[in-house]
Amino acid sequence: MLHILQLLLLETECLKVLAASAWKRRGHWLLAPVAFLIRVSLYTLFLIVIQLWFGARGRMIFLAYSWLRKVDDIMDAECDPPLGMTVERYVTAKAHAIQCFQTGCFRDTMPEDRLLLQLWRDSQEICIDISAEFAGIWECMEEDYSRRVNKLVMDEEWLNLQATLYDSLIIGTSIKLLDGDNLTFLEIARQFRGLYTRTDWLHDLPDDLRQGICNIPEEALEKYRINLKNLQLCRTIDELLEEPGFTSWYRDEVEKARKDWEGMTRALGHDFGCSFKNSHLLAWLLMKLMSLWFDRSVITSPVRSSHGV
Numbered sequence: 001m002l003h004i005l006q007l008l009l010l011e012t013e014c015l016k017v018l019a020a021s022a023w024k025r026r027g028h029w030l031l032a033p034v035a036f037l038i039r040v041s042l043y044t045l046f047l048i049v050i051q052l053w054f055g056a057r058g059r060m061i062f063l064a065y066s067w068l069r070k071v072d073d074i075m076d077a078e079c080d081p082p083l084g085m086t087v088e089r090y091v092t093a094k095a096h097a098i099q100c101f102q103t104g105c106f107r108d109t110m111p112e113d114r115l116l117l118q119l120w121r122d123s124q125e126i127c128i129d130i131s132a133e134f135a136g137i138w139e140c141m142e143e144d145y146s147r148r149v150n151k152l153v154m155d156e157e158w159l160n161l162q163a164t165l166y167d168s169l170i171i172g173t174s175i176k177l178l179d180g181d182n183l184t185f186l187e188i189a190r191q192f193r194g195l196y197t198r199t200d201w202l203h204d205l206p207d208d209l210r211q212g213i214c215n216i217p218e219e220a221l222e223k224y225r226i227n228l229k230n231l232q233l234c235r236t237i238d239e240l241l242e243e244p245g246f247t248s249w250y251r252d253e254v255e256k257a258r259k260d261w262e263g264m265t266r267a268l269g270h271d272f273g274c275s276f277k278n279s280h281l282l283a284w285l286l287m288k289l290m291s292l293w294f295d296r297s298v299i300t301s302p303v304r305s306s307h308g309v
């Protein structure tokens with residue numbers, strides 16, 4: 001009974017983290033509170049369904065996502081670090097927490113690190129080791145934090161490699177936890193150079209640029225004669241599209257993402273690249289969720305709707 005109560009408290013902490021993140025991203029339009037409530041409801045439904053379906057495996061996905069979301073929001077200055085702590089000290093503390101995740105030796109943990117501790121316990125209980133994958137995700141997050149702090153502009157090769165690593169680590173780990181063949185998926189996914197992370201970058205461009213994260217390659221800034229300082233003053237994608245050169249680059253990136261997505265869906269097929277041979281329903285559902293995300297991020301982009309791409 002005590003164990004069940006502890007899990008319920010941890011799941012409440014997950015929902016609290018995700019609700020706070022959703023509130024930060026609600027926007028300022030009239031129906032923003034409604035959109036916020038819908039998002040929190042979907043998080044709750046997802047938590048219930050994934051645990052009923054996969055038990056501890058499903059809970060591990062939710063725990064991992066919630067911890068990463070909390071930490072990433074602080075690293076990106078979306079949320080404040082704990083009282084009396086700088087972001088730099090917070091990042092150092094999280095690096096230590098990742099080391100603890102490798103060994104299971106947790107001490108002086110912050111509230112969100114209880115999620116990490118339970119993630120480790122679940123991994124030990126069901127004998128699924130994701131410590132290497134989690135360390136890899138953290139390394140990518142640290143590199144992005146360094147880019148923001150030092151206002152670095154990277155070349156296209158580096159950004160493609162970073163996007164590919166994110167896709168491989170995040171989606172691949174999720175498939176592994178859902179008892180799928182993540183190696184089969186990764187063989188296909190690597191061909192498309194981090195498509196989902198690149199799509200996410202396009203979707204988050206205004207926020208990322210204001211925070212000092214530039215996911216536009218340095219070659220593109222020169223080729224399209226884009227003024228980065230002007231972009232960092234823009235608050236919305238519509239304001240970005242008013243900047244000379246940016247629209248041409250953005251249009252080309254949207255079209256590239258669309259073509260890559262068409263190729264990836266053909267490669268994966270309806271069975272998610274045979275990643276889930278024992279569950280056609282799960283393969284179909286994941287493909288549907290990925291399609292919905294891509295449609296929201298790229299197919300409905302302002303460039304496609306307003307400029308006829």
